Amino acid sequence: MDQPRILDIDTVQAFMLVADLGSFTRAAEVLDTSQATISLKLKRLETRLGHRLLERTPRHVSLTAQGERFLPAARNLLDAHERALSGLQPAPPSRLTLGISDHVAGPELPLLLARLNAYDPSLVVEVRIASSREVVARYGHGELDAAIARRGDDNADGEILFREPFRWFASPSFQYRPEEPLKLAALAAPCGFRALAIDALDEAGLPWREAFVGGGVLALGAAVSAGLAVAALAQRVAPAGAVDVGERFGLPLLAPQDIVLMARPGRREAREVVKVLAAAFRSAAGR
Known part of the structure; x- marks a missing residue:
């Protein structure tokens, strides 16, 4: 039988x-x-x-x-x-308030959200994208359940998801003459990675001038695509068609950055969602 x-x-x-x-x-x-x-x-x-x-x-x-x-x-x-x-009744919807640094939130974000939804269709995800510094501050003030940010920013200490390489990106049509200051696109101060990029240029003895100041990485990408300037970006968030010009222009190497997940201990269901979040982000980012 x-x-x-x-x-x-x-x-x-x-x-x-x-x-x-x-x-x-x-x-x-x-x-x-x-x-x-x-x-x-x-x-x-x-x-x-x-x-x-x-x-x-x-x-x-x-x-x-x-x-x-x-x-x-x-x-x-x-x-x-x-x-x-749960006694034949659907469990009340859970909510996850997530902050993501705009230097980190790349084109994988829709896939990340889809994977969270597949794991728990009742989950309400509230995503706030801002600078790493702002994301870390909001997490520290208790406004976020979890945050994904660059480790180098103040108090951004958590589980390392992966190490992100950063490069100098420009439009293929962008022209640079070493005898002239490099036209730079950067986020508005204070921005931790803006400071790192400027420090790298200063230590290499390369003159530069601000050609564009953006309120977010999307704006930086627009400036790069328009051929206005060079920007230091993670390859995942660089605009389509932009090229790495660091070696061609003799620009200094940029140190890779640890991307960390910070999450508050909470209910078992919340801890499980955070585990899925970490795994999904590594998977979506190809790490």
């Missing part, structure tokens, strides 16, 4: 996290377990279902056609399980 095909909730959750985060390693981080344990759970799930759900390579994880079909059912199963645990 055939054994009943009963699905284990923890195993289904592991599958959903691997699918959403695109990584066994990131799923293991969220579940506080090892990559080997996640792999074993997924093999057992595939055996139970009789289908291969994931394609694995050393650098990439993707869903098979059967995995794509199973994922919505997996989400429904986990949602029903949570409703059963």
Whole structure:
């Protein structure tokens, strides 16, 4: 007689996290377990279902056609399980107020939010994007549940998500003559990374002048794209079409910056969301 095909909730959750985060390693981080344990759970799930759900390579994880079909059912199963645990009533929506430095918030942000929503569709995410200094200050004043910022800013001490390289970017049409001051686009003072970039130019003995002062990284990108000036930016947030001109113009190397996640201890549900946030950000940023 055939054994009943009963699905284990923890195993289904592991599958959903691997699918959403695109990584066994990131799923293991969220579940506080090892990559080997996640792999074993997924093999057992595939055996139970009789289908291969994931394609694995050393650098990439993707869903098979059967995995794509199973994922919505997996989400429904986990949602029903949570409703059963909460007494057949949907749990009240949770809220996460998140601050992200505009030097860090790159084109991965929509994917990051999608992964948070996939993990907890009832989650209300309030995102505030500002300078690292402002994000850290708001976190320190208790206005944010979590913050992602550059470690070098005041009191930005937390879990290191990854190390971000910074480069000098300009439009391909931008012209620079070494005998003339470098036209620089930077954020308005006080900005920690503005100071680092200016200090690097001064230490290298390279004259510069402000050609554009922006209120955010989006404005800096616009100035770069318009060919107005050179800006020090993370490659992830550099505008499309901009090129790294550091070596060509003989500009000083910029030190990579640690990007950290600061989060307050709270309810178990909030801690789980923060774990997913950290894993999703590393995954989305390709780290």
